[in-house]
Amino acid sequence: MLRKSWWKILSFLLLVYTCTFGFLVKVPKLDDRMQESIRNFFFHVPMWFSMMVLFTVSVIYSIKYLRNPLRKHDHYAKAYAATGTLLGVLGITTGAIWANYQWGAPWSGDPKQNGAAIAILIYFAYFVLRGSLTDEEKQSRVGAVFNVFAFFMLFPTLWILPRLTESLHPGGQGSEGNPGINGKDLDPAMRLVFWPAVIGWTLLAVWITTLKIRIELLKDKQEQHA
Amino acid sequence: MHNRKHYLLSVLAMFMALVANAQEQTDVMRSNGKIYVVMVVVLVILLGLFVYVWRVDKKISRLEK
Known part of the structure; x- marks a missing residue:
């Protein structure tokens, strides 16, 4: 899986399709508040979806490490968390650009914006924590424990709290379900671009992550030979 | 190597013909507020990104051998 290429080509094709x-796809006009900026839905939202996938993979490897402390597992957990954090930063940045023109300010203290910022900061803390420890085995072990905490903090910050209050984002208090997945307001034509976009960005992010992992594995090998 | 040069040259010629043609008439690229110009820019960036990642991948593969 790490070195196969069919899914890398798939990711390329899906992203060319997305872009x-x-x-090209016809977007609904509705009351024309969004105008063409609704197309950001194909680019901004998949960042968060792929971030969620990568953090999930990361925490699985952290748990694996805690059950069986192989260095390999820690390399996987760290690399997936790093790419996931990058996607989160891209998500928050693109969100701020969109918000500036849609809500009038890049940062309105919207509950979902605040939640996302907290979630990303917790992942920053993961890397700071690892960096502050000099012993490699401790880095892996303490990192794995912290990663579990960081992952479960995603649920209140991104999924629960923003839904309980009024929010500028869709899906705040008063609306039902997840607007991205089962909302009746998502146009079927847009869905046909949105889901390939999510898969495409996720695969690209996984690809970049595997490169980081392979470098770490090479370093390990070098150390063994030295 | 020689073949590749020829290929690149012909692609360049085709591209230039396309650009020259575009200046003469109002075409798809100029419709809808020239939004498709943005689309092409995004595609070029995407292509560049993928070529880069692909090459890094190949380099790591070589190191692994």
């Missing part, structure tokens, strides 16, 4: 049909 063409993301512009």
Whole structure:
């Protein structure tokens, strides 16, 4: 899986599709508040979806490490957390650009914006914590424990708290379900671009992560030979 | 190597013909507020990103051998 190439090509094709049909597809006008900026839905939202996937993979490897402390597992957990954090930063940045033109300010203290910022900061803390320990085995072990905590903090910060209060984001108090997944307001034509976009970005992020993992594995090998 | 040069040159010629053609008439690229110009820019960036990641991948593969 680490070195196969079919899914890398798939990721390329899906993203080329996203970046063409993301512009070509006819979007609903509704009350025209969003105008063409609704197309950001194909680019901003998949960042968060792939971030969630990568953090999930990361925490699985952290748990694996805690059950069986192999260095390999820690390399996986760390690399997936790093790429996931990058996606989160991209998500928050693109969100701020969109918000500036849609809500009038890049940061309105919207519950979902605040929650996302807290979630990302917790992942920053993961890397700071690892960096502050000099012993490699401790880095892996304490990191794995912290990663479990960081992952479970995603649920209140991103999924629960923003839904309980009024929010500028769709899905705040008063709306039902997840607007991205089962909302009746998502146009079927947009869905056909959105889901390939999510898969494409996720695969690209996984690809970049595997490169980081392979470098770490190479370093391990070098150390063994030295 | 020689073949590749020829290939690149012909692609370049085709591209230039396309650009020259575009200046003469109002085409798809100029419709809808020139949004498709943005689309092409995004595609070029995407392509560049993928070529880069692909090459890093190959380099790591070589190191692994």
